[in-house]
Amino acid sequence: MDLLRFITCGSVDDGKSTLIGRLLYDSDAVSLDVLAALEEQNRTSAAGTVDLALLTDGLRAEREQGITIDVAHKYFTTPRRKFIITDTPGHVQYTRNMVTGASNADLAIVLVDARQGVVEQTRRHTIVSALLGIRRFVLAVNKIDLVGYSEAVFRDIVADYAAVAAQLGIKQLANIPISALHGDNVVRASANLPWYKGPNLLEYLETVSVAPDTTHEAARFQVQYVIRPQSAELPDYRGYAGRIQSGVYRRGQQVVVLPAGIETTLEAIEINQQAVEVAVAPQGVVLRLADDVDVSRGDTIVPADQAPEPTRELEATLCWMEERPLRAGRKLLVQHHAAKTKAVVQSILGKTNIQSFAQEDADEAKLNDIVRVRLKTATPLVADAYGQNRTTGAFILLDEQTGATLAAGLIETTELAYA
Template sequence: MDLLRFITAGSVDDGKSTLIGRLLYDSKSIMIDQLAAIEKQSKNKEQGEIDLALLTDGLRAEREQGITIDVAYKYFSTPKRKFIIADAPGHIQYTRNMVTGASTADLAIILIDARNGVVEQTRRHSIITSLLNIPHVVVAINKMDLVDYSQDVYNNIVIDYAEVAKSLGLKDVTYIPLSAAFGDNIVEKSPKLAWYEGAPLLEFLESVEVDKDINLADPRFPVQYVIRPQTDDLHDYRGYAGKVISGIYKKGDAITVLPSGRTSTISAIEHNGKQVEEVFAPQSAILHLEDDIDISRGDIIVKSDNLPKLTQELEVVLCWMDSKPLVAGNKYLLQINSKVVKSVIKEIEYKLDVNTLQKTEATSAALNDVIKVKIKTASPVPYDSYSDLRENGGAILIDETSHVTVGACMIQ
């Protein structure tokens, strides 16, 4: 059974938490004791209704304010697929939280209140979705019950959002009218929305194809661990363990190890404790090489006829996540997959307005800012452009003293 990771985003009170609660409730993915707990806490208990938003707004501060302020991860499954949901906050001061939740998402659900249509926060969330290169977008037009399930309202929002999608280059966009509060078009098609010919939300999430999003053309294998048991039985065993983040590796392939540039040939491949002829993304494996060459954690094994870029000068769009400002000259650890190198911020090129995509000059970055910077690394870094292969184009900046993640990077 495959896995779909998706994120929900929208303005405050668009119904994100209620939507997720409805998905969990209607797909019978709630534990009995959990259901009993939220029934006790529900504000609408007098009317016999439960507040489904309480399933995700788990922090006390969130409940007091009636908003989502952190990324809440929920897990559920149906007979067809497993799901991981990231419920991201809508406030602009939590841009970093949305970036965190969206960084591994296959799909984004952008909620729009049918009464309000496309608003500034809709554009901002769409811009972040575009920056993070999320391949699939669902525009969930919620609260259709408050506009009498009007097809005209739905059509007008579709027309407005199509302009946003076109300007951002969002290609795979699906529009679904629904009412999270009453369950219309969540799990089953609603007779109140009989004019809508598409699938309800859950059916669409079960059927959207994500296998095609996996890059099988550019083989990349970051080494996570070098296995050298050095026992009597396995005296000469030397295996390189990691995850195939893209591409296909076969026994006999000519490979290059970066950043050293040393070459060899794959002599054997292990997967799930067995010898196999090939492995492909996103499988984990152990590669064996014909030559004993110096390889350590953080190196990347690639095919010799398909090399990534290798440089010490990186141009990066990043979301700043620290309360301390980012200024040129600051030093951080940069981590891309399992490779960690020392780095310095050479230059801040501009600040990006996540509401309008307008670029402005900047000499520093504050919490939640999105900026373009030039980074110099202490040693060469093998990478692909984030827009081409985000598995090998995404990185993080780490504070050298506190080891806190302070920046989410998209290498250009």
């Protein structure tokens, strides 16, 4: 079976955690001990209903406040597909956690309260999801029971969100009315929605096409660890461990080590200490080279005919995550997978207007702003534009002193700044 990773996002109290709980509960994906605890809670609850949000809201603060703060991952399987669900916070102050959850998702379920319609956080989470490379969206109009299962209300919200999707170039969009609390149209069709003729939510998730095969992308492998046993049995062994980020590697092919630009031959590929002829993304492997060259953590090994140009200058879109505003001239660290280098913000090129999605002039980025910047790094990075390679086109910015995460970044363009 294939695997679908998806997130739930939207504004606070739109019912994201309840929806995930309903998916797990109605698809019989809740363990017996957790089910027993929920049933006990149901017996003692004044409302007499099961609080399905408790299946994902694990922090004490979340339970006390009735909100989602942290990112929660849940796993379940149906006869047709495996799923990894990421529940992301709705509060604007936790947008940074939403970015984390969206970074590896194939699909986004955007929840909208049928009583509220499309609000600012709906727009913010949609644009962040689109910027992070998600191409498949589901508009789930939740709490449809609280508006009398009205088709007119549903159609109005669908029209409003269609305008948002059009501005962002979203082409794969499904519109589904649901009630997560009562289970209408989540796992089973609902008699309360006779006017809706489409699939229920789970049926759609089971049949939507999954992420494209990254083995067709240019091959990329970044060294995470250099293996030197220095034992009598393996006196000359030198291997480079890491995960193939995209593409295919074959024993015997010509490769180049970047950013140094040293060419050599891929002598061996090992998976679980066994030699193989071919390895593909996203397998973890150890690569061995024919020549004794200088390779360190963070270096990239790529086929010679697919090598990108290392760069020290790039334009990127950032989701800023710190209370202190970002201004041109600030020095920070760029973490690009295992590679880390100092960098300076040369300029802020513009800020995205959450309402219109237009680029506006800006001289700083405040908390949760989405801005486009120009960065210059101290050492060259081996990276691709995010639109070409979602894995190698993403990075984070760190504080030089504390190591705290300041921003999530997506590379828009790169420029060769050295020769």
